[in-house]
Structures are given as C-alpha cells and as structure tokens.
Amino acid sequence: MKVSREQMAENRHRILDAASRLFRDKGFDAVSVAEVMKAAGLTHGGFYGHFSSKDDLIAQTLAHVLAADSGGGGDLRAYVGSYLSPRHRDNAAGGCPTAGLAAAIRHQAPAARSAMTEGLRSQIDRIGKALPGLDAADGRRAAIGSFAAMVGAVILARAIDDPAFSDEVLEQTRAWVDAGINQVSAS
C-alpha cells in the first residue's frame, strides 16, 4: 500500500529515530534491520525502499543524529555536569551518540566514519566556542582534552559493574575537567 509523500517522509524520519536509539542502546551489530523497522511501526519489507543496505542506514542514522545533537550551546559547566552524570550514563539510548557509538565506528563502512568525523569536528568546535576567555589555541586544547575525558569517562562508567566505582569515575572526571578548564582560563 502506497502512502502519501509526506507520510513516507515521516516514516523515514521515524526509521532514523528508531535506529538512532536502538544503535546507541545495543550497538550496530546487535540491532537487526527488522527490529528497526518494527520499532518504527513498519515491517522489514519496505526497508530497501528507503536505504540501500544496513551500512547505508548506519551512515544516514549517524548523519541524522549528529546533526540533531546540539549539546553545549549554553553553559559549559552545566553541560559537563550533565554529561558526566549517572543519568546520562544510564541513558545510552537517548544519550550522546559519540559516547555510545564512537568506538564502534572503527568497524563500519567509510561513509559512517566520515559522518562521525564531521560530527566530532562540529562538537569540538562548539565546545571550544563555549569556553570563556581563552585564546584560540588554549581553547582548542581544552575543548579536545575535555571532550576526550568526558567521552572516555562515560564509556568507562558504562563498562564498570560496580555502581560506586562507576559513580566515582564520573564524579572525579567532572572535578578534573572543571579544574582543567579553570586553570587554563586563568592563564
């Protein structure tokens, strides 16, 4: 059954949203095409009308979610605090796509790697601009170092099977990043 052009666009959007959440939650390999379509309220049959392959879905999903991911627009300290929170750690499906997917990108097709690279570029640029009162070189270093620490800490916290230790990794990293930003901005 054919659907209206706008219905089709909405379906495509729903597929990308569903894929985005499922991939972040379970990883690329653990999510089947049929599962994505079902989560979008469709069956697996129409999939290849929207995407040429699962790899294509992965690449387009990354472009979709990284474009939407705006974090860091406002107060940097608040952003760091919410990023390094138990809430974010426990919400991979709705959380930062970099924290959830960056490590898996290595094993994906070139288009996916390229989408992730552009997403990282803009994310780091945004953080650099949100850093107060730094010259450009210091700001960039702080943006990259802080973001690496944030991503690493969330990945480690999600891997750790001991709530107290996991919380500690988040909290100590938050303190460390805060201190680092303060030091550099005071120089």
Place this chain on the structure above:
Amino acid sequence: MKVSREQMAENRHRILDAASRLFRDKGFDAVSVAEVMKAAGLTHGGFYGHFSSKDDLIAQTLAHVLAADSGGGGDLRAYVGSYLSPRHRDNAAGGCPTAGLAAAIRHQAPAARSAMTEGLRSQIDRIGKALPGLDAADGRRAAIGSFAAMVGAVILARAIDDPAFSDEVLEQTRAWVDAGINQVSAS
C-alpha cells in the same frame, strides 16, 4: 588426537592470545570461534573442550589480557606519550584492551563486565601510584581524569577518518593531560 598436558596448556594460552588480539582488532561480534581457533593453529572442534561458550571465552580472554597489561609501571609522562601516539592508535590489536574493548563491554555477559571492572580498578590504582608528590585524593582524581581522557582520545582518534584531525586529537589530549598533571602536582 590427544596431546600432552603441557601441549594442551600451551594451546589454551595460544587461544587466549589469539582471541585477545582478534577481539581488540575487530570487536567481539566480528570474530568467530572458528577464526580464533584457526589463528591459534587449531580447528573449531576442540573449542568446547577449553571453554563452555563464546561468552566464556570473552570473559577469560579479558581476565588474561588485563592481567598481562602492566603499562604505567615506569615513567608516567612516557606512558601517556606512548598511549596517545599514532602508533598506539594504529595498533589496536596489540594495544590497550581498555581502549579497544571497554565500549563493547556494556553488551557482554556479567563475567566479562566483572573482569573489565577489576582490570580498570588495578589500572587506575597503578596510575595513581605513579603520580609524583600528590596527596591521595588529588592523585586519584588525576589518575581517573587522565585515564578517561587517554581512553577517550584513542577511541576518538580511531574513529576519525582524517589523519590530521586524528593526530590533533591525540596531541592536544597529550598536552592537556600533561598540563593537568603538572597543575595538580604543583598544588
């Protein structure tokens, strides 16, 4: 054909070494049991004489590689520099198992998560002890923050599909971590 007891122990060791390298290189899902056995110079048949399942292999491989992973014993600055080097980024198969596998642990069985948790504990303890002249609380914060940044930077650098940007992430993170350690140790 039965083999000697020591031959069997050596075979087991070879399986774990092969699995360790393959998992770090390609990820848990992309490596088949048969592939591991072949890399160890055996066929897939004997696998279940050594391990009860692929999950069991994963857990035992983690325990094996994390126990062997001693990095950070000597000079901390040199360790950070080699960790955040293009060489390490390009050598996932032989590199830090945390950088290669931590993000995938979330999707593994409890035994694997537990092995990773213990490995992270000892790794962070080792870094904390290698930090010169800090009181315990500052040293622990620096150890966690630095390690998170190192792991995050290597993961990001491996995801990025642009050599210059990838190098930049490594180098800026190295400078950021160095500065952070200096600041704290001067306090």
Place this chain on the structure above:
DNA sequence: CGCTAAATATGATGGGCATCATGTAAATGT
C-alpha cells in the same frame, strides 16, 4: 605394552539475519 580416557578433527544442525522477489493497494498526474 596394552587400555582407557582425553584432546582435537571432521562433519552436522539449527537459528538468525541481510537481502531479494513478489503481491497489493493507494496516491498522483493527466
């Protein structure tokens, strides 16, 4: 020196999944 148990090899088995083939019905343009 033979007997037995164990380690590995060869060869199924069954399920899951990406992808393809075909049917169907409704949207769109004329």
Place this chain on the structure above:
DNA sequence: ACATTTACATGATGCCCATCATATTTAGCG
C-alpha cells in the same frame, strides 16, 4: 475517473555462525 507508479507487506533464499555429535589418535596409567 483511470492508469500507472510506488510504498509497503508477506514471504522466500542463502549465508554465517554458535554449538553439538561423532570419529580418531595418542598420552598417561597400570
């Protein structure tokens, strides 16, 4: 209104892989 195109549904197909069954060889013990 009608023809045609097209978006989606249902239902294969074939591959890969974890796991199991069985055969074979030989270590280890008496």
